[in-house]
Amino acid sequence: MGTCPFCRAQTLAGDSICYSCGRVITGTGGMDNRAKGEYMRGSTRKATIGVAPRFSSAKPKRLRKKKQSRIYQLAMLGLIAFVFLSPDAREFVLSKWAEAQDYAMAGLAPHQVYPLEADYTMVRSIELWNNGSQEGRLLESIPVPINVSSNENGAVSFAYEDGTNIEKQQIQTIKTIKLKIDGETIVIPHGAVPHKSRDNAYVTAFGNEVWWPAKGTGDDLCKHGPCVRVKYTIQPGQYTKFDFQVSLSSTTHTWWHSTRMDGKIEGKAEGISVDRSGTLQDVAQRGGGTRDTLFASTLNWYDRNPNGASNWAIDGRVASAPTVAQTAAAIDASLPSSLKNNAYAYARATFDWLNANVPYDINAPIMARSGEQCLDNGIGDCDEQSNAFMSIMRIKGIPSWYVFGALADSNFNVWQGHAWAYVMLPLSDEYCEANNIILHTCYVEGVVDVVNHKWLTHTPTAYIDWIEQAPSTNVDGYYSGGSMSSNLARLRSFSTQGNAEITGGTWNNKWLEESFE
Template sequence: MGSCPYCRSTTLPSDTICYSCGRVLPKGDRSSYRLEQQFSRGSKDTTYKMAKKPSKRGLVQTHSGRKRNIMKRRKNRFRSVVMLFLVAFVMLSPQAREHVLGEFSGIDEYIQAAMAPYHIYPVEASYTLSKVADVQNNEVEGYIVESILIPPVVTSAMGRASQFDYSNGESSLEPATIQKTELITVILGSQSVNVPIDGMPSKEHANRITTSEGHEIWWPSVGQDDNECPVAKCVKVKMNLGPNEASSYAFNVQVTSYSYSWWNDARVKAIVPGKSTGINVDNSGTFDDYQLRNSQKATEFGTKLWYDRGGSASYAINGQDAIVKSAADQISSSLPEGKSDNVYAFARASFDYLHAFVEYDKEAPVTARSGPACLAGNLGDCDEQTNAYFSILRTKGVPGWYTFGILGNPHFTDDGWEAHAWGYIQLPLSESWCEDRSITLATCFVEAPVDVVNNKWLISTPTAYIDWIETADPSGQLVYDYYHQVNTLHEGLGGKIDRTRGFLTIGDVDIAGGSYQVKKYAESFS
């Protein structure tokens, strides 16, 4: 051990500076060295003397003999490199700067993709869904009638004979099946009845089945009579209940559902069919294509006002509202140059806009908010965010229509099912894309589902059970009837029937074809 001649702090034999005061430690004379050796064999000279010219604080001598101030902050080389890069970037041509920014945007999207939340879905699933209703009557005799929709066969071409019509006589592209029904069984009290999977041939009310407990079932034609199906093919169930009687009925439907994508993007995995004929920002048409191709869907589902519910809420879809138009303008202005009339870019950016600014409302009101109300409050459930999405799209004449059903979780557990509403939209493919494939322009559209709240962009998954896809109706009566499928009647005053609805998975779920991820992050168009 030694000591600093300046501040008297303890030093080690190998020290060349004092780590307390930062001064250089000059060695003592040789006699001091020999004296110290008597007490410490083999040790180095640790006696020090005052320098003739005291060095500056922190100045040390390196092994090469140079002096360096260890107390002085070193240059930040990284900062210098960054500054050099910025100067070089400013001196680059506009084209070069655009390329560099493009590279960085690609990196940003890569990071988003790696960190984004996701859901996992099966390619194919077969399961039995049970719609259960428990009913409890009070002291007055009465009955309850429900119209339970028979699920349609859903294809990738929305019921058309082919995906596209070819002008050169080539074979049409057959649509892929998305949902098909395998078996329908209805249980009324203690009795079960098998129903044709398509409701055909019809069984009218006059030929209804009456159970031993007095309940009734029939599957009639579609019409406006009380004993007919008001929306689409259905099963009518009538539960006749005496005073204080309780019972239940269940609609058990076995379906096979398939994944399908109308989106041609790298995010779509190869195991999901449909990608090759899908749409993206590069092969999208323009807003003018709806009129030039005389789109029937744009006529039926592209008007700025839709589904007048009366009262203060008025139209569920409103493309004329100032809040909606402001949102649409903001979305349009966010698109890069050259994409202002790109239908795909606007529709997808609107989808991402709602993800960014509208929160899901678990306590939504019974009467769904309109599109403007959803945007104004930045809050909405599935119906309401669909109203908001369609309201924005219709400022540009992009057609969208409702889809109703039941949504399950990827594991098909009982507690995962809940009533759900989402939408379908029609997007035109570009004229050049259609002509290169000899597709008749009037048919060169994709009609695909969009589920805003569940981040499903142009994709159908087996977890979405489809009850009904809206058909054209200028009055909006069909949508109203869908929401009002239950009627009750009593033989006296003060009667009341309580109905509790639920959804269950019956038996095993068969999964096939593998699984894939659907990630949630915005699409970049730069």
């Protein structure tokens, strides 16, 4: 007779189980010895003294292979499950993965910090030196800024079929305009209205004249739009300075619907994206076709030499601008077939291409390069890269136009004159109809500042002097800005009076290319 090694009950020879506790006892002969403490003190094979075999660092190969096989099986199961997901489910998973990738990339991307809102006084200074021996004369033209909204071409942002709408946002609101000259302060009315003619000019104590006339072609009128004209006489060896001061409020606004755009920024919800974008043919159906007619109906725009051999700043004609045409073709070829007719994709791809391939020129020529010259030289400043962008837009019939002013750093300490672009992009018929938006109001007009990596976003640091109005001769009127005698030296500069009042915090504009696949 024997005993069960577990419950110590008596068992018969040949029993395979214990009929008292029900446990299997075959092959457990060693249990009796272990229960009595009769076991070897030396280490067993595959074990180390003081370390139980199950904690040995050397795992049996069979177990490792089994574990690896299990991981492989789980991975294959996940892959098979993904393949057999519904198309909508796969699209959802892929979109979430893309968002995760974007989020990770955004955290590492270079960026510029901008205030959300700001109130400040911008000062445009004109300094004059007469280093000659004769009297000097200046006829200056100073642009008068106006209030700017998020949709300058429409009454509202969107109008809905039920009679409601989304109101426009004011992105620049002018508070006061003053000219300080000859120790006197002259208050300029908003938009220079009502006008003051040359015959009714304000005359300073030193006999210099100030007036703000209507638009026209004569020297006594404003050649581009609202302006203040100054006629100044300065004697030999003299220096003078006068300041044009504009107090304003400005706020960040975006026309871009993207996870990369900070949720605090107005306009994001109604903005455009590649998924919401309409086609190139939709352009003419939005905004009453106004922008299409004015800024997309011809391939060339703004001749800088109207009295001689043409010198078009913006040109999309193959014969006169082959580099523009080749660049546009390369950008178009980079887009997937499903996006060849997507207005947003083409405009954004152009923006990204210029950022990647055309560096900023700190020594740009006095007369801005055309779009063709900018691409030929592979370099350009703000005016020139805007010319290149707008030239490429013309090829596909996407309306784009100039905006002029000045740009400050994030702390409003350093300013420089600046030019950039606006672009008009349609939302798709499907998006508009699904959201009950009246079709002709279903579009955006937004800022494209290539050299500062600002895509469809206005920032308070951008002071807007003037947004282009057709015809293109108005642009020449803005650039010309008056005249002066040859014995004068003139310096125009920008600065901030006092400190800017920043509210709402700041946000980061990430410099990331948008991928289209």
